Amino acid sequence: MRFFRKLTRRAALAMAGVAALTLAHAGTALAGDAKEPIKIGSFLAVTGPASFLGDPELKTLQLYIGKINKEGGVLGRPLKLVHYDAQHLAKKAVTFTRRLIEQDKVDLIIGGSTTGTTMAVVKLVERAQIPFISLAGASVIIDPVKKWVFKTPHTDRLAVRKIFSDMKKRGLSKLGLLSGSGGFDKSCAGNARKLAKDYGITIVADETHGKGDTDMTPQLTRIKNTPGVQAFLYCGFGAPTSIVARNFKQLGMKIPHYQSHGSASMKFIKGAQGGAEGVRLPVAALLVAEQLPDDNPQKKVALAYKRAYESAYNDSVSTFGGHAYDALMIAVNAIRRAGTTDKAKVRDAIEQTKNYIGADGIYNMSPTDHLGLDEKSFVMVEVRNGTWKLLK
Template identity: 90%
Template sequence: MSFLGRLLRKAAATMLGTGLALGAFAMGQKPAMAGDPEPIKIGSFLAVTGPASFLGDPELKTLQLYIEKINKEGGVLGRPLKLIHYDSQHLAKKAVTFTRRLIEQDKVDLIIGGSTTGTTMAVIKLVERAEIPFISLAGASIIIDPVKKWVFKTPHTDRLAVRKIYADMKKRGLTKIGLLSGSGGFDKSCAGNARKLAKEFGITIVADETHGKGDTDMTPQLTRIKNTPGVQAFLYCGFGAPTSIVAKNFKQLGMTIPHYQSHGSASMKFIKGAEGGAEGVRLPVAALLVAEQLPDDNPQKKVALAYKKAYESRYHDAVSTFGGHAYDALMIAVNAIKRAGTTDKAKVRDAIEQTKNYIGADGIYNMSPTDHLGLDEKSFVMVEVRNGTWKLLK
């Protein structure tokens, strides 16, 4: 048989495969409609499913709810908002892929996202290189410290969380603690802050344990903490599904020392998932979670209650602080676009940085070139889980 023929056939097969792929690829793009005002594109990647879903799920629902609402009221600058969202599932690799896609293919005007510190940190280089405003919904202080030109965030930092927790421990006379943290970005940052700040509060970390990313059984680590002589309290730095597992294992081992977690556990799903293990756990949360228990003269109360009502009546699901982070991020972005009068990325970025006295679900924001969070500390409060719900501690 002829070798040339065989060659041609092979080539044809290759061309066929590649051609099909490229053709279908090109078809995926739709031409823009003439006439309608061009929408403002808000890109987003969140951990809607997977172990961090109790962060990403309410965040996405909040964005959808309010973008719909804003569009009904006439949009922003006379243009409708369009949400382009991908589920990054708490995977840094997916976050990178999707961010690239949001910037290069979808050509969004602004990005809100990164439910977790890990996914946020993974895309910072891309975002800075593309010069696009980016508001993260993740907790760790490393996101905004040092300040990055295009990166902002809305939740309270882990450093503040640790300070609140340590102050509460000090008040109760607890000085020797066992620390457990996961290997995620938030966990590491939070545990690092716990180690750094311990001295200042006269606290000694007598046991320091870590667990892996997919771990579903923390019994060995908790056993070691339980058997550490002199341990008086326990602190867990983490977020998402592991928070429930830790609380559940804690109870299963019959541990009774005071138990603290971070604002990475501020969801009813934490309480439910722990199956009773969350009872008595103390954590710092954005005041949104206990909005009803706030004094009436607190300016945040009205905003928090309005958000809570809108969210709960639409989704029939308890509100969490994570949705609150998304609400604040969207409002800060929308206000900035309005003030800038354009979607020009540099101007929007400047406008975000100039956010002043914005009263949000998480508290009152005053950003500046040196502070890309700008959230007051008063709105961050200690709560305890009692009878399966949050009780504000005085």
């Protein structure tokens, strides 16, 4: 009995110690400098399976917040980034968002690399009334419109539209669809099923593959052997995009091959080792900045971002970093226009974003559109000679 009492006392001491440490930790975070920085909070998937999203996003935020501070900050105040790695986990996203709002007292939140982490915190940011710009793809984030929630990446619906328009132009109407098991994959494939009718397209084969799958030839064989199939679309991202392209070539499939903007990274081309040749996909103009005509207003912005990112990190630019760039710039512009960090005023200013020329496209937000991009913001590219070729 005495033993147990001691034991629990120990436990109590340990717990108290841990609590004290957390508080101490929090204390240092609160002790900001005298200039009262504007705090930008973010939670991204920097590690874990979605790290290929969060990694360039965080690097972009760090790069540009540094740049802005060097140029004198915003409203004469420096920007301060408070970032936590929430991975792809909804639970972590919720805890870190609470931490950003209630402990770090940030002025605005950029984040949620994935749809799941974004949707998990929507209730929280709405209740706390804090402007929130998501970097995730799915359309459910802004449809229906939520007062405090915005996003910068093109929705998968826009991507599917772009692909279907291209198919229609080429007279292709029978589609074989393959998608992975991730949230993005499922949402993209769902939109393809929904929108097909509008473009006179029928989905004649509909296949999926599992997490971490290393061979998609069975699924592709089924699509190949589907009578009448005229085109192939893969919805997914990460390593499987390259594997699909390689398997596609291995099976000697000749039908037009489309992938989604989830494949918009040089890693897709390199990983496919030649298999990506001829694949068409919708991408943000950023990836083909050099090939844009000079009168394209996006060219200057996209080229500047691309050069800055590539020289700072010695890594090829991806559209994911572009989403973070646009989110930061939209936020900074809104704070400048509002002339304050008052949350309601900043929110209104974000909603009034008009003709902002970004890496992802030209944004025109409104009370009914918290994305502000249309189909035109995508360009269709084809992989040729190991790089992106802009299609006219």
